Every structure is written in structure tokens, then in C-alpha cells.
Amino acid sequence: MDTTLHIPPFTVRLQSPFPDVEQHLARFYGRYDRAADGCFVDFHVRLVPGEWIHRVWRPQVRFLVDDQNPFIPLPADQAAPMFEWGLNWTVASRSLGLSVLHAAVLGKGDDAIILPGFPGAGKSTLCASLALLEGWRLFSDELAILDPATGWLLPHPRPISLKNQSIDIVAAFPGAHIGPRFEDTRKGTVAHAAVPDASVVQASKPGRPRWLVFPRFEAGAATSVVEIPKAEAFALIQQQSFNRDRLGDVGFDTLGRMLSDVRCYATVYGSTSGGIEGIQRIVSDS
Amino acid sequence: MLRPEGARSLSEADWTDVVATARNANLLGKLATTLEQAGEAAPAAPQRHLTGALMLSARQRQSVVWEAHQIDAALAPLGHPVVLLKGAAYAMSDHAAAGGRLFGDIDLLVPREAIGDVEHRLMGNGWTPIKTDAYDQRYYRQWMHEIPPLVHAQRGTVVDIHHTILPLTAKHRPDPGRIFRHARAIAGFDRLMTPAPEDLIVHSLCHLAHEGEVNNLLRDLHDVACLLDEHATDPDFPARLADAAADHDLLDPCALGLALVARYFDRALMRQAATSLSARLGRPASTALIALYDDALQPSPTGHCTATGHLARARIYLRSHRLRMPLAMLLRHLSRKAWMRMTTRPKSVPQEG
Structure with missing residues (x-):
């Protein structure tokens, strides 16, 4: 397979001999535009079989972007998740002058909410519930991309990556399309949820940062929402910047401008509906 | 990088290869600077890569x-x-x-x-x-x-x-x-x-002629070409450079380095400096070595390299180590390093996702 896709704001060429990856693309990227021949390609990704004996014995997959090989090989049956992980790494480390944060982003109209991703905070499940149950437009479950020129967020919709218990929770949402489960990855069991069609259709429409929310899931907790000072939010969010250091002044200014555009909150919740309620309170508050 | 005006006639597909090749050769930021100084701009999509490379370079320089x-x-x-x-x-x-x-x-x-x-x-x-x-x-x-x-x-x-x-x-x-x-x-x-400029250039030349890996060779050659350019109006500079190379007992590697610079970034001054050095050395730089570097340098968008290229790279690697130390010492060192590499694990696993 050799195909070139527009996954806004990037054009990605993917070459792969793995049938799993072809199915992954058909399942999750069917509605994305295919690029015309001769179009500029931002990232040339190749998934290739393991070297030497690992072509046949315990077959492996390797991820190459241009001539870089940033990862150790994985078992060949994890080729599809490796494409997603590898592309995340590529977007984060080759930022093309864009500021990239580790955060989920969703939009309502022109407004966007940023949910930074501290491990175990429940960001992916909350993100899936807002996108699938509440009609928010999915920008990304993983990568918040700020355009320094405008200060607005650029959508980069890709399948939502779910881990372990969150897979069953999201699978039960009406309208959820969950792909195959990949057992025994280094993140445990992993599955992907499809991006709602409306988010793919509007993937070139940027959003103005309005809310920066630090979510935390605590089993059984009652929903709480507190507004937090911007200085505190800045200290937290800059730990989540993948490439602030690669952009220098521009990266710092872009984060600063985003902070001045948003109101910052922390929310604790104990269930899917509790998480949604917290976000609703924040949105109606400001 | 020699003819920035050529940017105007590139198709989008050409730009895909130019950006990937320049990034692989660690020249993307230098290409961006060259284009900017010549008043040339890339189409919007490749320009993002050039802009990103300039931001990274500015940040690293600040650091x-x-x-x-x-x-x-x-x-x-x-x-x-x-x-x-x-x-x-x-x-x-x-x-x-x-x-x-x-x-x-x-x-x-x-x-x-x-x-x-x-x-x-x-x-x-x-x-x-x-x-x-x-x-x-x-x-x-x-x-x-x-x-x-x-x-x-x-x-x-x-x-x-x-x-x-x-x-x-x-x-x-x-x-x-x-x-x-x-x-x-x-x-x-x-x-x-x-x-001093002469010492700086002699060191850069000596470094590139002794370096075992060719990944950054084009970048290093361009560095020297830029340094030499700053003395383009000084007719005595080639002689001063040759003096410095002779004082450092580095005429040999400098002659090779300058021949390579003149070959890839051909300007009158580079050739003049190369000639002046070979004259001091009493012979021209080895054509066999220059041919070896030609084989080894195969910039490409995907990092593809022919069998001849791999062989040339292996020979340059071995040559660089031979220049560093006597053979017996080299064998001892390389086998020790190979053993250490086999017993440790390099590289990262996919990051947070």
C-alpha cells in the first residue's frame, strides 16, 4: 500500500506492506481526502518489516519517517498502533513552526477547550464522551496544535486512542465505532475509536482557545470545578509542551498568548456523566 | 544552496524531496537561510518546514x-x-x-x-x-x-x-x-x-577530513565555504591558511578538506585556497579519497544508499579510526566497544501516546 492522505494540517504519505494497516486506514481514515499526485508531502512514513530473522520469526514492524528510525521495532501485529504512535511523535518533534502540546482539544462553534494530558487523568475517556455524546467537534485526543501566527488551535483529528478499562466504557457509547483490540502493548490493551464524521469534514476550521481545563478522574468522586490562576496553569501546561524549546521565543509567546485568551479550571469527577457535567459548568460559567 | 534562484522552478513534488534531503543532511536551516538571504521563498507548505528549522536554529544559537x-x-x-x-x-x-x-x-x-x-x-x-x-x-x-x-x-x-x-x-x-x-x-x-580565522578553518577542515561518519559532511563543507567566503577580498588569505596548516602539521587533511569544499561549493576562492595548499604540500589531494567521498555522499529523501555508498562509508569509518590510532590499538578498542554495545540497550521506545 502506498497512499498520501491529508490529515489536516499535514499531508502524510504512508507506505506499508501490512494488511492490518490497510484495514486500519480503511476503517478510520476512509473519509479523509487523498492527496493528488505531485502534492507536497510533510511526512513520508514507511512501516517496514523487521530486519533479518525478524521478517519471519517473531515478525516485527519498524517505523521510518524520511530516513529516521526513532523507535525500537514492535511485534508485527502492532503495526497499526505503531503508525498512530509514530505519527504522534513525528507531529510533536517536527513541528513546522507550530506549537504542539500534549492535550486533547475539542471545539464548539469557533471556541475550543484544551484538556492537558497528565497520565491517568482520564483525558481520553472524557474527550471521547464529549465528542461522541455531547456533539463537541474533535480536534485531537492527544496533540493540541497552536498556530503562532493567529494564536488559534488547528484541528488534527485522528482516531481516539483508548487504553484498558476505557475501551469498554467508550464502546458502550451510542454511535461509537471501536477498532480491533491490541493486547499486550507497552500501554496494556489499546483500541481506537473513530472520529465523528462532522469533525473530519470540518478539520480545516481552526478554533479560538477559550478554556484550559485540567481534568482528574477519581473513582466515586462528586464533580467539582475550581477556577485556577493563570500563573499556575502556565506552570502546569508548559510541562506538557512537546516543542516549546524548539521554537524559542515564538513558543514562549504562543503559550503566553494562549494563556491570556483562556480561562483556566481544574475539575475532578468520578464518572462519565460527572466529567461532562464539570465541562458544562465551566462552559456556562464563562 | 548554490543557486537559490532555482527554487522558483521547483514543483511541489520537488520540494518534498528537497526538504527531506536537506533535513537528512542536517542542512534544512542553512537552506532556509540561503533562500531568505537571496529573497526567495518556497510555496506555503514547504515554507513551514523551513520556518520551523529557522526557529530551532535561532533557539539553539540563543542557548x-x-x-x-x-x-x-x-x-x-x-x-x-x-x-x-x-x-x-x-x-x-x-x-x-x-x-x-x-x-x-x-x-x-x-x-x-x-x-x-x-x-x-x-x-x-x-x-x-x-x-x-x-x-x-x-x-x-x-x-x-x-x-x-x-x-x-x-x-x-x-x-x-x-x-x-x-x-x-x-x-x-x-x-x-x-x-x-x-x-x-x-x-x-x-x-x-x-x-583566529586561519586556525578556525584549519580545525574545521581537519575535523571533516578525520570524521568517520558522513552524515554531517555536507553541513561541515558548507561551514568552511562560508568561513572562506568572509575572506574572499583578502588576496593573502590562502597563503596565511597554508601557513597555519603547515604549522599544525595538517597540510594533508586540510588539502583533502579544501579539495572537497571546492568540489561541492565551487567558487574561485575555494579553488585558489585548495591550490595554494596542495602547492605547499607538494602534491594534490588524493583523487582516490575524493572519489571515495563522492561515493559515500548520497544525499536522498529516504536516506537510501547504494551498496557502493555503504562500502565507501565503511571505508571512511575505518580510515578515520586508522588516523586516530595505530592498528593494534584500534582493533582492541573496536572489539571492546562492540562487546559493550552488545551488552547494553540503545534507543527509545515509542513515546507517550
């Missing part, structure tokens, strides 16, 4: 200047001269070679007898050794021209401290004293200096 100030402050109480080499020297003296370039470790040259003091001062100011392995420590201290690199505990930046510009075991014996005698002060710094 080099900051580190240089920190090192200067740490070493100010010492009485020894401290000279910046390579990338840091280009950045601090505002050479055109620095434009769009990426910077890595900071290289310092200090008198051999000052090594202990310098190491001590830096370790008292937050730097700590990277290589704690006993073999590596002995390898560096007994045989090399530098001590094991120091990394700053908070900033993660790396300093390489050299006492000469080639390993002690190497065939040639350059004269670090000459570099100290001709070094130039940097405005605003107590202790740090940059080498």
Missing part, C-alpha cells in the same frame, strides 16, 4: 550564547586561556556559517595543564561527567584529545573539553599553542576567546 556566558563565569577565576571551537565559535563570532545551523555540544580548547582546573571549576558549577564507565574514562584520558564530556545537571547541555585538536594517538601533531597565541577576545567575555 549556545547563554551557555558560553555560564562557562565564562565559571572559568573567569582561572588564569588559563579558553578557546571555543567549531559551532560555538561560529555562533559567538557571528560567522555566516552559523546562519540556520543547528548547534550541539559546546567544544572548548584549554591548555593540557589546565584540564584539571577547568574540569574542577565546571563540576563546581553544575556540570557532571556523562561517561562514568571506567573503560571510557581511561580511553579518553589516556588516548584522546579531550576528556569525557560533561553535561549540565539542570540544563542538559554538554561541554567537550579538548587540550588539542586531534587524538594523542593520531599520526599528525597539531600545535594547540598556536591557537592560543592567535586567539581573539570576544566582546563581553572575560575568559572565552575564538580562534
Whole structure:
């Protein structure tokens, strides 16, 4: 397979001999535009079989972007998740002058909410519930991309990556399309949820940062929402910047401008509906 | 990079290859600078890559200047001269070679007898050794021209401290004293200096002719081309360069390096300098070696390399080690390193997702 896709704001060429990856693309990227021949390609990704004996014995997959090989090989049956992980790494480390944060982003109209991703905070499940149950437009479950020129967020919709218990929770949402489960990855069991069609259709429409929310899931907790000072939010969010250091002044200014555009909150919740309620309170508050 | 006006006739597909090839050769920022200075712009999509490379270069340069100030402050109480080499020297003296370039470790040259003091001062100011392995420590201290690199505990930046510009075991014996005698002060710094242009260029040439990997070779050749360009109007410069190369016992590698620069960044001055050096050497640079580098240098968008290219790269790698140390010592070292590599695990696993 050799195909070139527009996954806004990037054009990605993917070459792969793995049938799993072809199915992954058909399942999750069917509605994305295919690029015309001769179009500029931002990232040339190749998934290739393991070297030497690992072509046949315990077959492996390797991820190459241009001539870089940033990862150790994985078992060949994890080729599809490796494409997603590898592309995340590529977007984060080759930022093309864009500021990239580790955060989920969703939009309502022109407004966007940023949910930074501290491990175990429940960001992916909350993100899936807002996108699938509440009609928010999915920008990304993983990568918040700020355009320094405008200060607005650029959508980069890709399948939502779910881990372990969150897979069953999201699978039960009406309208959820969950792909195959990949057992025994280094993140445990992993599955992907499809991006709602409306988010793919509007993937070139940027959003103005309005809310920066630090979510935390605590089993059984009652929903709480507190507004937090911007200085505190800045200290937290800059730990989540993948490439602030690669952009220098521009990266710092872009984060600063985003902070001045948003109101910052922390929310604790104990269930899917509790998480949604917290976000609703924040949105109606400001 | 030689004909920026050619950018106008590139198709989008051409730009895909240009950007990927330049990134692989570590030249993307330099390409961006070259285009910018020529008043040429890429179409919007490839321009994002060029802009990103310029931002990264500016950021790294800012970081080099900051580190240089920190090192200067740490070493100010010492009485020894401290000279910046390579990338840091280009950045601090505002050479055109620095434009769009990426910077890595900071290289310092200090008198051999000052090594202990310098190491001590830096370790008292937050730097700590990277290589704690006993073999590596002995390898560096007994045989090399530098001590094991120091990394700053908070900033993660790396300093390489050299006492000469080639390993002690190497065939040639350059004269670090000459570099100290001709070094130039940097405005605003107590202790740090940059080498005189001749010494800077001789070192860059010697470095690229001794380097075992060709990944950065085009970048290094471009650095020298930029440095030479700054002396294009000085008719005596080629002779002064040849004097410096002769003083350092480095006519051989410099002749090869200049022949390569003239081959890839052909300008009248490069050829003149190459001729003047070969005349001093009494013979032209080895055409067989130049052909070997031609085979090894195969810039491509995917990093593809032919069998001839791989063979040439392997020969350059072996040659670089032969130049560093006698054969018996080399075999001992390489087998030791191979064993150490087999027993440790390199590389990362996919990051957070």
C-alpha cells in the first residue's frame, strides 16, 4: 500500500506492506481526502518489516519517517498502533513552526477547550464522551496544535486512542465505532475509536482557545470545578509542551498568548456523566 | 544552496524531496537561510518546514550564547586561556556559517595543564561527567584529545573539553599553542576567546577530513565555504591558511578538506585556497579519497544508499579510526566497544501516546 492522505494540517504519505494497516486506514481514515499526485508531502512514513530473522520469526514492524528510525521495532501485529504512535511523535518533534502540546482539544462553534494530558487523568475517556455524546467537534485526543501566527488551535483529528478499562466504557457509547483490540502493548490493551464524521469534514476550521481545563478522574468522586490562576496553569501546561524549546521565543509567546485568551479550571469527577457535567459548568460559567 | 534562484522552478513534488534531503543532511536551516538571504521563498507548505528549522536554529544559537556566558563565569577565576571551537565559535563570532545551523555540544580548547582546573571549576558549577564507565574514562584520558564530556545537571547541555585538536594517538601533531597565541577576545567575555580565522578553518577542515561518519559532511563543507567566503577580498588569505596548516602539521587533511569544499561549493576562492595548499604540500589531494567521498555522499529523501555508498562509508569509518590510532590499538578498542554495545540497550521506545 502506498497512499498520501491529508490529515489536516499535514499531508502524510504512508507506505506499508501490512494488511492490518490497510484495514486500519480503511476503517478510520476512509473519509479523509487523498492527496493528488505531485502534492507536497510533510511526512513520508514507511512501516517496514523487521530486519533479518525478524521478517519471519517473531515478525516485527519498524517505523521510518524520511530516513529516521526513532523507535525500537514492535511485534508485527502492532503495526497499526505503531503508525498512530509514530505519527504522534513525528507531529510533536517536527513541528513546522507550530506549537504542539500534549492535550486533547475539542471545539464548539469557533471556541475550543484544551484538556492537558497528565497520565491517568482520564483525558481520553472524557474527550471521547464529549465528542461522541455531547456533539463537541474533535480536534485531537492527544496533540493540541497552536498556530503562532493567529494564536488559534488547528484541528488534527485522528482516531481516539483508548487504553484498558476505557475501551469498554467508550464502546458502550451510542454511535461509537471501536477498532480491533491490541493486547499486550507497552500501554496494556489499546483500541481506537473513530472520529465523528462532522469533525473530519470540518478539520480545516481552526478554533479560538477559550478554556484550559485540567481534568482528574477519581473513582466515586462528586464533580467539582475550581477556577485556577493563570500563573499556575502556565506552570502546569508548559510541562506538557512537546516543542516549546524548539521554537524559542515564538513558543514562549504562543503559550503566553494562549494563556491570556483562556480561562483556566481544574475539575475532578468520578464518572462519565460527572466529567461532562464539570465541562458544562465551566462552559456556562464563562 | 548554490543557486537559490532555482527554487522558483521547483514543483511541489520537488520540494518534498528537497526538504527531506536537506533535513537528512542536517542542512534544512542553512537552506532556509540561503533562500531568505537571496529573497526567495518556497510555496506555503514547504515554507513551514523551513520556518520551523529557522526557529530551532535561532533557539539553539540563543542557548549556545547563554551557555558560553555560564562557562565564562565559571572559568573567569582561572588564569588559563579558553578557546571555543567549531559551532560555538561560529555562533559567538557571528560567522555566516552559523546562519540556520543547528548547534550541539559546546567544544572548548584549554591548555593540557589546565584540564584539571577547568574540569574542577565546571563540576563546581553544575556540570557532571556523562561517561562514568571506567573503560571510557581511561580511553579518553589516556588516548584522546579531550576528556569525557560533561553535561549540565539542570540544563542538559554538554561541554567537550579538548587540550588539542586531534587524538594523542593520531599520526599528525597539531600545535594547540598556536591557537592560543592567535586567539581573539570576544566582546563581553572575560575568559572565552575564538580562534583566529586561519586556525578556525584549519580545525574545521581537519575535523571533516578525520570524521568517520558522513552524515554531517555536507553541513561541515558548507561551514568552511562560508568561513572562506568572509575572506574572499583578502588576496593573502590562502597563503596565511597554508601557513597555519603547515604549522599544525595538517597540510594533508586540510588539502583533502579544501579539495572537497571546492568540489561541492565551487567558487574561485575555494579553488585558489585548495591550490595554494596542495602547492605547499607538494602534491594534490588524493583523487582516490575524493572519489571515495563522492561515493559515500548520497544525499536522498529516504536516506537510501547504494551498496557502493555503504562500502565507501565503511571505508571512511575505518580510515578515520586508522588516523586516530595505530592498528593494534584500534582493533582492541573496536572489539571492546562492540562487546559493550552488545551488552547494553540503545534507543527509545515509542513515546507517550
